Amino acid sequence: MKRSHLKKYYLVLVALLLISCVTINIYFPAAEVEKAAKEISEEVRGLKEEKAPENSPAPPENSSLRLGPGVAYAQQELTVSNASIRQLKARLKARYPKLKPYMTKGIIGEGADGFLVLKDPQALSLRERAQVKRLLEAQNRDRAALYREVMKALGVAPRDLPRIQKIFAKEWQRTAPAGTWVEVSPGRWVRK
Amino acid sequence: MRISPRPLSKGLLFFVLLSFLFLFLALLLYLFRDTLVLWAFQKTLRDAGLNFSCKALTVKDGHFYFRGLYLGDPAFELWAEEGAIYPSFKEKGVLLFLKNFEGRYDLLFPARGLTPPKYLLALQLENGKLLLEGKPSYQVRLKRLKITGLKAFFGAFKAKEALAFIDKNPKTPKTSFLPKEKDEFFGAVKLDVKVDLARLPHWLKKDLFASKGVLKLELFLDPKDEGVSFKGRASLTDLSLDFPKLNFSLAGEGSFSGFWQREKGSFWAQGWALFEPPVSLAYRLEGRLLPEALALERLKLSLAAGPPFFASLANSLGAKIKGELLGSAEIFPQNERFQAELVLRQGGFALSEDRVGEGMDLEAKIRGGLSKDLFLKGEVLLRRGEFFWAPWYYALERPLRFSFNLLKKGRSLFVSSLKVNGPFTAEVEGLEVYPQWSWPHKAALKLKMEDFWGPLVAEPFGEEYPFLSRTKLSGSLFLRQQKRVINAYFSGRLGFGPHQFEGLRLAGAYDLSGSCKDFSLSWAEVKSPVLLLGPLELEGKTCPPKLFLEPFSWSLFRGNLESSGGAGDIGQKTFFLKETELKGLRPDLPPPWKPLSPEISGHFTRVTFAKGRLEGKGLLKVRLAGGELIIKDFFFEPGVLPRYGGDITFSGLDLTLLSKALGFGLITGRLRGKVRHLVMVGKLPASFELWLEDDPSYRGKRRISLKAVRQMAELGGGRATLLVPFAKSLRYQRLGLYCRLENDVFYLKGLIKEGGKEYLVKGPKLFGVDVINQNPGGAISFKEMVRRLKRVMEESDEKEPS
Numbered sequence: 006m007k008r009s010h011l012k013k014y015y016l017v018l019v020a021l022l023l024i025s026c027v028t029i030n031i032y033f034p035a036a037e038v039e040k041a042a043k044e045i046s047e048e049v050r051g052l053k054e055e056k057a058p059e060n061s062p063a064p065p066e067n068s069s070l071r072l073g074p075g076v077a078y079a080q081q082e083l084t085v086s087n088a089s090i091r092q093l094k095a096r097l098k099a100r101y102p103k104l105k106p107y108m109t110k111g112i113i114g115e116g117a118d119g120f121l122v123l124k125d126p127q128a129l130s131l132r133e134r135a136q137v138k139r140l141l142e143a144q145n146r147d148r149a150a151l152y153r154e155v156m157k158a159l160g161v162a163p164r165d166l167p168r169i170q171k172i173f174a175k176e177w178q179r180t181a182p183a184g185t186w187v188e189v190s191p192g193r194w195v196r197k
Numbered sequence: 198m199r200i201s202p203r204p205l206s207k208g209l210l211f212f213v214l215l216s217f218l219f220l221f222l223a224l225l226l227y228l229f230r231d232t233l234v235l236w237a238f239q240k241t242l243r244d245a246g247l248n249f250s251c252k253a254l255t256v257k258d259g260h261f262y263f264r265g266l267y268l269g270d271p272a273f274e275l276w277a278e279e280g281a282i283y284p285s286f287k288e289k290g291v292l293l294f295l296k297n298f299e300g301r302y303d304l305l306f307p308a309r310g311l312t313p314p315k316y317l318l319a320l321q322l323e324n325g326k327l328l329l330e331g332k333p334s335y336q337v338r339l340k341r342l343k344i345t346g347l348k349a350f351f352g353a354f355k356a357k358e359a360l361a362f363i364d365k366n367p368k369t370p371k372t373s374f375l376p377k378e379k380d381e382f383f384g385a386v387k388l389d390v391k392v393d394l395a396r397l398p399h400w401l402k403k404d405l406f407a408s409k410g411v412l413k414l415e416l417f418l419d420p421k422d423e424g425v426s427f428k429g430r431a432s433l434t435d436l437s438l439d440f441p442k443l444n445f446s447l448a449g450e451g452s453f454s455g456f457w458q459r460e461k462g463s464f465w466a467q468g469w470a471l472f473e474p475p476v477s478l479a480y481r482l483e484g485r486l487l488p489e490a491l492a493l494e495r496l497k498l499s500l501a502a503g504p505p506f507f508a509s510l511a512n513s514l515g516a517k518i519k520g521e522l523l524g525s526a527e528i529f530p531q532n533e534r535f536q537a538e539l540v541l542r543q544g545g546f547a548l549s550e551d552r553v554g555e556g557m558d559l560e561a562k563i564r565g566g567l568s569k570d571l572f573l574k575g576e577v578l579l580r581r582g583e584f585f586w587a588p589w590y591y592a593l594e595r596p597l598r599f600s601f602n603l604l605k606k607g608r609s610l611f612v613s614s615l616k617v618n619g620p621f622t623a624e625v626e627g628l629e630v631y632p633q634w635s636w637p638h639k640a641a642l643k644l645k646m647e648d649f650w651g652p653l654v655a656e657p658f659g660e661e662y663p664f665l666s667r668t669k670l671s672g673s674l675f676l677r678q679q680k681r682v683i684n685a686y687f688s689g690r691l692g693f694g695p696h697q698f699e700g701l702r703l704a705g706a707y708d709l710s711g712s713c714k715d716f717s718l719s720w721a722e723v724k725s726p727v728l729l730l731g732p733l734e735l736e737g738k739t740c741p742p743k744l745f746l747e748p749f750s751w752s753l754f755r756g757n758l759e760s761s762g763g764a765g766d767i768g769q770k771t772f773f774l775k776e777t778e779l780k781g782l783r784p785d786l787p788p789p790w791k792p793l794s795p796e797i798s799g800h801f802t803r804v805t806f807a808k809g810r811l812e813g814k815g816l817l818k819v820r821l822a823g824g825e826l827i828i829k830d831f832f833f834e835p836g837v838l839p840r841y842g843g844d845i846t847f848s849g850l851d852l853t854l855l856s857k858a859l860g861f862g863l864i865t866g867r868l869r870g871k872v873r874h875l876v877m878v879g880k881l882p883a884s885f886e887l888w889l890e891d892d893p894s895y896r897g898k899r900r901i902s903l904k905a906v907r908q909m910a911e912l913g914g915g916r917a918t919l920l921v922p923f924a925k926s927l928r929y930q931r932l933g934l935y936c937r938l939e940n941d942v943f944y945l946k947g948l949i950k951e952g953g954k955e956y957l958v959k960g961p962k963l964f965g966v967d968v969i970n971q972n973p974g975g976a977i978s979f980k981e982m983v984r985r986l987k988r989v990m991e992e993s994d995e996k997e998p999s
Contacts, residue, residue, distance in 0.1 A: 086941040086979065088876075088883030092838050100660070123550070131555050131583045135590030135656075138551065142588070143660035150837070158940070 034159050038172045041085040041155055046176040049097045085158045093151045100144050105182055107137055111196060114186030115178045119152065119170035120145045124186050124194075148173070251280075259284065266295070275300035277325070290318035298325035319345045344388065388416040394436070410436030410447075424464075428454035431470070448473045455482070462487040474509030476502040484530075496528040520544030520557070528567070536564035544582075551587035558582070571605035579619075588657035595620050608632060620648055636709075640678040646689055647671035661837055667694045672701065681709040696725035700732075705739060713740035727785060729754045742768040756782035756797070763804075771807040776800075779817070789858050795821035810834045822858075824849030824867065840883070842875040849892060862905030866932065867892035882938055890933035890948055900926040901958065901966060909957065909968055912985050927966040931959040941979040946970055 047053040104121070107113045114124040121141045126134050152169050155161075161169065178187040186194045243249070252265030266280040278297035285292065322342040329335040395409040416429040432450035453468025467481040478500045484493040502522045511517045521544075526537035544557035559582075563575030577599040583592045597619035604611045610631035617623040627638025650670045659666035672689010687703040698720045705716025716739055723730040731752030738745045743766055750759040757780045765772030782797035801815030811833040819826040824847060831843030848869040856864045869892045875885040891899065903925060933948030934957045947970045949956035958968035 088878035088881045088941070088979075089838055091881060091941075091979075092879040096837075126550055131553060131585050132590060132592065134553075135585045135588070138585075139588055139657060139660045146661065146837070 033161065033165055033168060035168075035172065037085055037159055038155065038161075038169050039176075042173045042176040045090075045094055045097075045151070046173070046180045048094060049101055050180045050182075051098070051101070052180055085155055087154065087158055089154045090151060090158065093147050093154065096147050097144065097151070100140060100147075103140055104137075104144060109182050109184035111184055111186055112137065113141060114188065114194060115174065115181050117171070117174055117188040117191055118167070119174040119177065120148060122186075122188070272303040273300070285318060288318050290316040292319040292321070293317060294321045295325065296323045298322065299327075300325070301328040301330060303330045319343075346387070388414070388418070390414040390416070410434065412436075423460070424456055424458040426454075426456050427466075428452070431468075433472075449476075449478075451478070457486055461485070474502075474506040476500055476506050493530045496530070497526070498528075499523075499525045516549075517547040518545065530567065533567040534565065535567060536562075538562050551585070553585045555583050556581060565603075570607075571603070571610075573603035573605075574601070576600050589652060590656065591652045593620070612637075620644070636681065637678065638680065640676075642674075642676040644674055645671070646674055646687070664693070668692065682714065683707045683709070691720075696723065696728050698723050707739050707741060709741060711741050713738045713745075715739075727787070729784065737762070739767075742766055744772070746774070754782040754784040754797070756780050758782075765806075769807075770809075771805070773806070774801070774804040776802060777804055777815075789860065792854055793821045793858055795819050809836070821850070822854040823851040824869075826850075838878050841877050842885075845872040845875065847871070852891075856905065862908045863902040863926070864900070864905050864932075865897065866899045866929075867895040867897075868932075884938050884940075886935075886937045888933075888935050888948065891929075891931060893931075899929050899932075901929050901932075902926045906958075906966055906968070911988055912982075927960060929958050929960045929966055931956070933957065938979065942976045943979060943982045944976050 104113060108115075110128070112123070112125050112128055114122045116122045121144055123138060123141055126138075129137060152166060152173060156163065156166050156169055174188075178185075178189075181187060181197060183197050185197050187197060189195050248267070248269045250267045251263040253263065255262040261282040261284075263280040263282070264278070266275070266277040268275040275295070276299050277295040280296065280298075281294040283292040283294070284290075320342070321344075322339050324341075325339055327337045327339065329337065390413070392412040392414075393410075394412065411434050413432045413434075414429060415431070416427060419426040430450065430452045432448075434448045436447040449470050449472030451468050451470025453466055455464060455466030457464040462485045463483070464486050465481065465483045467479075469480070470478045472478065478498065480499070481495075481497045482493065483495040484491065486492075500522070501524075504519050504521070506522075507518045507520055511519075521542045522539065524537065524539040526535060528535040539559075539561040541557060541559040541561075544559060545553070545555040547553045558580040559577060560580070561575060561577040563573060565571060565573035565575075579593065579597040579599070581593055581596070584590070597617065600614075600616045602613045602615075604613045608631075609629055612625055612628040612630055615623075615625040615628070621642065621644035623640070623642045625637045625640045628640075629635040647669070650668075654670075655665045655668065669692040670689065671692075672687060674689075675686040677684045677686075684706045685703060687701070689701055691698040691701050700719075700721025702717070702719050705718075706714035708714050715736070717734065717736045719732065719734040721732050723732075733749070733751045735749050736747045743764060746760075746763040746765075748760060748762040750757060752758075758777065759780070760777040761775040763772060763774035777800075779797060779799040784795065784797070785791065786793055786795065797817065797819050799815060799817035801813045803814045805812050805814075813829075813831050816827050816829040817831065819828070826845055826847045828843050828845050831841070833839065833841040850868040852864045852866045852868050855868065856862060868889060870887065870889040872888075873886045876883045906927065931949050935946050935948055937944045947955040947957040947968070949959045951959065955970040956967055957970060958966060960966040
């Protein structure tokens with residue numbers, strides 16, 4: 006009798022342990038964000054031209070036209086994108102050449118949160134400081150809008166927006182030109 | 198035998214008795230020596246006119262030590278817990294030491310005046326207070342005071358009598374203790390004063406704005422017949438000034454000299470001081486010092502401060518400031534007025550990274566009154582400077598002159614008038630600036646927009662809204678405010694790229710109290726290569742927070758827009774137009790769209806702007822390419838990435854004209870279809886649904902060129918190799934496709950379904966063309982579609998097929 010009681014107790018205990026050890030998985034599409042970040046940062050920096058996708062096999066030739074896109078290359082194009090993201094990318098790209106000289110001189114740095122930082126305003130005249138500040142703030146506003154659009158496009162919860170920013174920050178830092186200050190960890194800056 | 202004593206002589210007995218008496222007296226004298234000395238001392242002082250008493254007296258080595266001392270005469274009284282008097286027979290006077298004392302001295306006593314007792318050689322006081330009764334009276338608290346050389350000092354004054362310590366007998370010659378010939382008595386009296394500001398009474402500290410500090414004063418007095426010369430050194434350490442929002446530390450030292458003229462009581466003093474943080478100060482004081490009063494008549498100051506001073510001040514202010522300052526001031530306390538001049542060179546400030554001023558050269562002249570209601574008048578000339586107040590930057594190229602009158606009433610500070618002249622002119626009257634800001638009684642501002650449009654609008658906001666960088670506003674702006682009504686007048690022109698709006702006028706008023714005022718906005722002419730816009734006149738009323746627009750009409754693009762007017766809420770940022778009609782607008786389209794010749798008309802029951810979105814209830818009709826487009830439910834959301842769209846239905850469009858304009862390859866026939874839920878972001882589509890098909894009622898030729906077929910194939914992602922010799926075009930019977938853009942993905946399908954196949958183009962059985970969708974439901978990315986469209990558009994037009 007005692008043994009059977011003990012067995013029951015052990016079973017209840019195991020059940021309790023199992024219940025308390027439930028792991029909750031929250032899905033965050035890190036791979037998609039990384040891919041989008043890589044693509045966008047390279048395009049903004051002008052490091053890569055857009056490649057045309059590989060052609061699917063040609064349809065048979067006759068007077069009737071076989072028409073139909075291959076599914077394969079449709080899928081490889083499906084990185085996160087929408088009209089807003091495209092527009093924002095275009096704006097970031099158009100503004101980047103004006104910012105680049107200040108990045109290479111170490112005046113503007115890439116922060117760990119995915120935004121540009123004015124590292125050395127004293128090196129600029131007041132007029133230049135005003136111009137650079139406006140450029141930087143406009144660029145940061147567009148980056149903030151970009152992260153929100155990526156968040157919406159991928160269905161990421163708003164609380165995970167900082168994660169998207171961090172992933173983008175790594176890519177901005179990777180593709181930043183030589184001479185740029187990058188914040189490798191909060192408060193710790195290294196010059197490329 | 199009997200022995201009988203010999204009797205003592207009477208003389209010897211007398212001597213013994215006398216000796217005994219003497220000894221007895223000596224013993225008495227010894228036992229009561231203190232009392233006797235005290236009596237003698239008291240008598241001496243009484244003879245000198247002083248009353249004296251004490252609770253205990255000790256005499257030691259010729260010095261008198263007292264407990265519970267009282268000294269007094271009609272003009273003077275002193276009580277001390279402990280005291281000592283050291284008589285000096287050599288100097289014919291006494292040195293007085295008192296501890297824990299309290300006294301009073303009547304400055305106005307007729308026979309005494311300022312002349313203290315002549316027998317006082319030196320004075321040492323510890324812990325006490327002294328009341329100097331006069332007009333006004335002064336109470337002095339002393340921690341420690343030692344004054345030596347008093348006899349020489351007092352002796353320099355003509356004295357009619359001197360204390361003869363030993364004997365005061367009018368018949369005997371007086372011993373004069375007055376010096377015969379006085380040489381230089383420089384430093385005859387030296388005063389060392391140390392004042393600890395932290396220990397001052399609260400009421401005095403508050404007026405000084407000082408919470409702590411130590412002032413040391415070394416004063417040398419040289420009495421002369423006509424007055425007293427003085428000089429000295431002063432040092433200030435650890436001075437901490439407490440102004441509102443400013444905590445400042447100061448230390449310094451300097452020297453001074455001066456002269457007090459006895460007869461009139463007038464004096465002057467001048468000196469210099471060097472402070473840390475580095476400020477140099479030169480000053481001169483003039484006034485009168487009389488028994489009944491001290492009156493300052495004039496104070497003149499000059500100071501110079503450089504970058505180290507401002508750097509130190511900046512630490513206290515929590516903001517960076519710099520510059521080189523030269524200043525001078527004259528204060529006339531009796532007339533309660535002052536005047537000052539300041540010159541600042543290469544001045545600058547940095548309240549934060551985004552609020553900076555640099556290169557400021559400034560001159561100021563100020564004069565004012567020191568009365569209870571402060572009056573301040575002056576001029577400030579700002580010759581040059583650069584200012585960054587994010588996002589605005591402004592470089593002053595022409596001097597800016599400020600003329601102002603400030604008034605203090607009670608605790609409030611008013612700008613009774615302020616005038617500004619320079620790149621702009623401004624006037625303000627009746628503005629309260631402290632303790633809070635209020636609306637001025639009157640204000641006016643006048644400027645030229647071309648001087649300020651760039652710095653105020655285009656430059657700071659052009660990065661975010663690029664169209665602003667292409668916009669230029671020039672003309673005169675005049676703003677006037679009286680009580681709660683603001684009037685605005687603008688006259689000038691607006692340029693946007695190649696388009697010029699000439700004769701632009703704005704006139705209106707806004708009453709903050711809510712009553713209605715008129716406004717009008719108009720322009721006389723629009724010069725533009727493409728915009729055919731006529732003059733416009735808008736009139737309405739502002740009734741804060743509401744705005745009302747009168748009915749208006751406007752000629753544009755060879756047609757007309759008429760509206761019944763509208764209304765809005767400025768606070769809520771909402772606005773609507775009532776019945777609005779467009780008639781016969783015929784804009785010129787650029788090539789190759791020119792042949793389409795659109796004509797636009799429309800009717801809206803309401804056009805509303807609310808929550809950042811413009812919406813129209815009604816429809817717009819566009820006649821073009823022989824057919825008609827109807828747009829309804831349009832919307833527009835302005836912003837950095839403007840969004841707009843609507844629903845479009847079209848019919849009867851000539852495919853020949855359209856395909857020519859698109860450069861698509863010629864297709865004949867008529868087109869109909871619809872676009873639903875079109876949303877454009879900037880210049881690119883974000884989403885839509887499109888149905889396109891040929892118009893079955895069309896009875897003309899239906900042909901499609903080979904180029905169009907190839908292009909269609911290209912768009913669809915396939916390839917066409919057409920083995921149709923000697924033909925430039927092929928026949929088709931039906932045309933129909935559906936495409937959808939959603940989340941950057943295109944879905945394409947044919948609308949013609951026969952025999953289990955999906956056709957985009959269905960041709961006749963002989964000598965026609967079929968375009969079949971081999972992958973219904975397949976999708977392509979927007980990016981890929983754009984690539985295909987680019988390739989298609991790169992081919993040139995062909996002629997219409999025969």
